[in-house]
Amino acid sequence: MEKVIYKLKSNTALTDSVFKMVLEGDTKSITASGQFVNILIDGLYLRRPISVCDYDENSLTLIYKVVGKGTEKLSKMTHGRLDILTGLGNGYNLSKSGNKPLLIGGGAGVPPLYNLCKKLINEGKKVTVILGFNKKEAVFFENEFRSLGAEVYVATADGSYGTKGFVTDIMKDLTYSYFYTCGPEMMLKAIDKIAKTSGQLSFEERMGCGFGACMGCSCKTKYGNKRICKDGPVLEREEIIW
Amino acid sequence: MVDTKVVLSGWEIDNPVIPASGTFGYGKEFSELYDINILGSFSFKGTTLEERFGNPTPRICDCASGMINSVGLQNPGAKHVLEKELPEMDKYFKKKVIANVSGFSVEEYAETVEILDASEKIGLFEINISCPNVHNGGMAFGTKPENAAAVTKAVKAVTKKPVYIKLSPNVTDITEIARACEDAGADGLSLINTMLGMRIDLNKKKPVLANKTGGFSGRAIFPIALRFVYQVYEAVKIPVIGMGGVATAEDVIEMMLAGATAVEVGAENLVNPYASKEIIEALPLAMEKYKINSLKDIIGGAHNG
Numbered sequence: 001m002e003k004v005i006y007k008l009k010s011n012t013a014l015t016d017s018v019f020k021m022v023l024e025g026d027t028k029s030i031t032a033s034g035q036f037v038n039i040l041i042d043g044l045y046l047r048r049p050i051s052v053c054d055y056d057e058n059s060l061t062l063i064y065k066v067v068g069k070g071t072e073k074l075s076k077m078t079h080g081r082l083d084i085l086t087g088l089g090n091g092y093n094l095s096k097s098g099n100k101p102l103l104i105g106g107g108a109g110v111p112p113l114y115n116l117c118k119k120l121i122n123e124g125k126k127v128t129v130i131l132g133f134n135k136k137e138a139v140f141f142e143n144e145f146r147s148l149g150a151e152v153y154v155a156t157a158d159g160s161y162g163t164k165g166f167v168t169d170i171m172k173d174l175t176y177s178y179f180y181t182c183g184p185e186m187m188l189k190a191i192d193k194i195a196k197t198s199g200q201l202s203f204e205e206r207m208g209c210g211f212g213a214c215m216g217c218s219c220k221t222k223y224g225n226k227r228i229c230k231d232g233p234v235l236e237r238e239e240i241i242w
Numbered sequence: 243m244v245d246t247k248v249v250l251s252g253w254e255i256d257n258p259v260i261p262a263s264g265t266f267g268y269g270k271e272f273s274e275l276y277d278i279n280i281l282g283s284f285s286f287k288g289t290t291l292e293e294r295f296g297n298p299t300p301r302i303c304d305c306a307s308g309m310i311n312s313v314g315l316q317n318p319g320a321k322h323v324l325e326k327e328l329p330e331m332d333k334y335f336k337k338k339v340i341a342n343v344s345g346f347s348v349e350e351y352a353e354t355v356e357i358l359d360a361s362e363k364i365g366l367f368e369i370n371i372s373c374p375n376v377h378n379g380g381m382a383f384g385t386k387p388e389n390a391a392a393v394t395k396a397v398k399a400v401t402k403k404p405v406y407i408k409l410s411p412n413v414t415d416i417t418e419i420a421r422a423c424e425d426a427g428a429d430g431l432s433l434i435n436t437m438l439g440m441r442i443d444l445n446k447k448k449p450v451l452a453n454k455t456g457g458f459s460g461r462a463i464f465p466i467a468l469r470f471v472y473q474v475y476e477a478v479k480i481p482v483i484g485m486g487g488v489a490t491a492e493d494v495i496e497m498m499l500a501g502a503t504a505v506e507v508g509a510e511n512l513v514n515p516y517a518s519k520e521i522i523e524a525l526p527l528a529m530e531k532y533k534i535n536s537l538k539d540i541i542g543g544a545h546n547g
Contacts, residue, residue, distance in 0.1 A: 001275070003516065040513070045460055046304040047513060070304075085515070206300040206450075208311060209512035213267045215287070215316045216302035218295070225295060225316070230271070 001211050002029045006060060006082050011075070014063065014140040018108070019075045020053075023060045023082065030055050032091025033116035034182070034202055034234050037062070038210035040083040041073050047085065048074070049210050049229070051182070051202075053111035054118070060086070063111035063141070088210050089233050092116050092200055094123065098177025101125055103150070104167050104191060106132040106183025110141055112202060114148075116180055121149045129153070130170050132187065136161035168194050189242055199237045203228050244529040245536040248282070248504050250481060251404035251429045253338070253365050255282035255504065258494060258537060259522050262485050262508035263288050263342035263368065263408075264313065268327045272511070273334040276519045282504060284518075285340035286327070288370050291354045293319035298452040303441045308460025308487070309509055310439050312453035314376055315344050320357040328363045338365030342408070344373055345393075351383075352396040359401040368483075369397055372410030372435035374457045384410035384435070387422035394426035404429040406483060409474070412438045416470055417477035424478045431474060432483040432506070434467045460509040463487040468500050475501025475542050489517065491524035498537060499544040 006025035014020050030052060037060070038047040048070035054061040066072050094116070101120055103113045110131055120127050127150040133139045134157045145152045153170045154162030163170055167183075168190045179199035181191055188201045205228040208216035212230030219226055221239040226232055246257040261272070263285040269278050278284070296316030303310050318327070320343075331339065341364045345351035355367055371384035371393055383389045390407065397405050407423040409416055411434040420431055436457025441450040449455075467486020474482055484502030488494060489510040497505045510517040534540055 001271075001515075044304060045307055045509075045513060046302070046309050206302045208302040208309065209265075209515070211515060212271045213515075214265060214302070214311065214512050215267075215296065215313045216311060217299060218301075218313075218316055219299070220295060 001085055001087050004029070004084055004086050006084050008077055008080055008082060009059070011077055015138050017066045018138075018140055019064055019066070021062045021064070021074070023062070023084075024058060025060065027055045027057060027060050027086065029087025030060075031087060033094070033119055034091035034112045035087055035089045036210070036233065038085040038088055038207075039074065041070050043073065044070055046208065047210060049088070049207050051112040052115065054115045065108035085210060089229060090231065092180055092202075092234050094119060096178055096198065096200075097125055097180075099125055100175070100177045101127055102171070102174060102176035102179040103127060103129045104132070104171060104179060104181040104183070105129070106167060106187040107134070107138065109181070109183030109187070109202070112182050113180065114141065114144065117145055117148050117150050127151070128174060128176060130155065130167045132167035132183065133161070134158065166190065192237060192240065192242065195237065200234050201237060201240065202233045203235060204233065244526045244534065245538070246525055246529070248537055250366060250483070250504055253404065257282045257522055257525060258498065258502070258504040259518055259525070260284055260340065260483070260504055260506045261511050261518050262506035263370070265508045265511045268331050269335050270330070272515060275515055278334065279336055280522055281337070281518060283337055283340055283365060284335075285342045285368050285506060287317050288315050288342045288344045288373065289317050289320055289323050289354060289358065290315055290344050290346075291320050291350050293317065293322065300450060300452055301456070303450040303456070305439070305441065305458065305460070305462065307462035308458055309512070310441060310451065310456040310458050311436070312451045312456030314453065315373055320354045324357055324361055328361050332363060339363055340366045340368050342368045342370055344370040344376075346376070348392050348396045351393050352400050355397045356400040359403065364403060366404045366406060367397065367401060368406045368408050368432050369393060370408045370435065372408055372412075374410070374412060374436060374438045374455070384419065385413050387418050390419050391422040391426035394423045394428045398427040406430040406432045408435055409433040410435050411466065411470055417473055420474045420478050424480050428480060430481040430483065430503070431478065432485065433474060434463070434470050434486045437463055437466065459486070461487045461489050464489075464493060468496060471497060471502050472500040472544070476545065491521050491528035494521060494525060495528060495532060495534065495540065498540050499542070501542040501545065503541055
């Protein structure tokens with residue numbers, strides 16, 4: 001973890017409530033896909049945690065959904081600098097993926113899978129991606145995943161795009177060596193019920209500090225008490241207590 | 243050269259800045275960011291006799307100029323702290339530390355202190371009789387003078403280290419509790435703990451916190467904390483550690499003028515992990531600006547005669 005002042009390069013709407021922010025600054029503290037950053041927002045006390053969508057040496061891409069005051073303020077920024085704690089959380093462990101990993105993202109849980117997908121493909125893995133949204137207008141990043149070389153499926157709850165239903169409706173018919181997922185807890189639970197292999201699931205929780213000091217986001221696992229911000233947000237399927 | 247040293251019941255510390263319990267863990271996360279040996283000391287995560295997971299989540303919510311937590315004293319228990327956390331801490335923090343202890347009965351407080359007393363790493367006990375987030379205990383000891391006195395006596399009987407009682411602001415008259423602790427033999431007091439508060443989620447139309455209420459802390463409570471410290475300083479002769487919303491070197495000086503011998507920094511560490519370091523670095527400059535040569539000289543300076 002370190003504190004970095006980033007310069008805002010762009011902040012554009014992908015859907016009516018999802019935004020893509022590109023920041024310029026040091027990213028050396030980010031060591032794994034699925035980690036997050038914690039952003040200080042003018043006028044708010046606690047920082048707001050946002051998962052890392054993608055990064056290279058000097059730029060950071062965040063995709064976030066407007067869900068409250070913090071993300072709303074963030075979405076209105078057009079320029080300036082942001083005080084950010086970077087490189088937070090454990091992130092996904094790529095070494096367990098096998099040759100045909102499956103990535104499943106639901107809504108605001110899609111972004112952290114992007115960098116993961118990129119890395120797995122760079123390692124020569126055959127990656128399949130399932131993206132789940134509520135409706136056609138909410139779909140984003142389908143083509144971006146496809147451009148990386150992944151096989152992409154989309155499900156919408158109302159059937160207005162792709163397969164009608166949930167990500168699990170597509171997942172049940174696929175074969176894969178391992179799975180990685182991020183999304184609403186209901187979706188994670190449904191995936192755990194039908195998954196045929198081991199996997200890693202990324203969780204969300206209201207956080208205080210975001211770096212393991214306040215015990216605000218603790219959860220019980222089969223491997224002992226964990227802090228979602230520091231020991232997570234990624235947990236292994238085998239350790240989760242639902 | 244200004245003098246930032248202060249003395250807590252015979253224990254001299256390099257400066258009065260002490261990260262508060264529950265906002266600094268056992269110091270490890272912060273030691274990865276800066277050399278925490280610059281701190282006066284720090285108060286480690288509130289410890290109980292047995293391991294506790296704490297309250298269900300959400301445990302945290304944001305407020306204007308502050309936050310509410312209902313962590314509920316999650317900690318690995320006194321024996322684990324003695325055998326694992328304290329020896330581990332010795333690797334990155336060379337000074338003595340403040341042990342924050344909580345409990346659910348007078349006997350439990352005493353037993354926990356007795357276990358931790360074996361550690362030479364501990365310079366002082368801070369007895370939390372004011373946690374707003376646990377039922378059947380915690381704050382119950384801090385809201386009645388006779389209970390506060392009973393805990394103080396029981397703890398004093400099992401340790402020779404200084405015992406400071408951490409007081410709750412959620413009372414009608416804090417000076418009454420403060421005096422009861424002093425009369426029972428407390429070496430000092432530490433205040434304030436968080437203020438009981440809550441928020442309601444407008445979408446769900448239900449409390450944000452799973453525990454419904456929690457402890458409000460952060461910059462917003464500074465003037466309230468300052469007032470409590472000012473009042474308690476006048477009511478007792480024992481030293482006071484002041485805390486509540488402290489975020490700058492100026493806040494530290496203000497707290498000391500109100501009567502604090504040392505000052506704890508709480509929620510600010512969570513939003514700015516470098517807060518305590520920045521305060522310590524800014525302190526000599528602020529002292530020069532306000533023509534203060536020695537911090538020891540300004541304790542209670544705002545009081546008449």
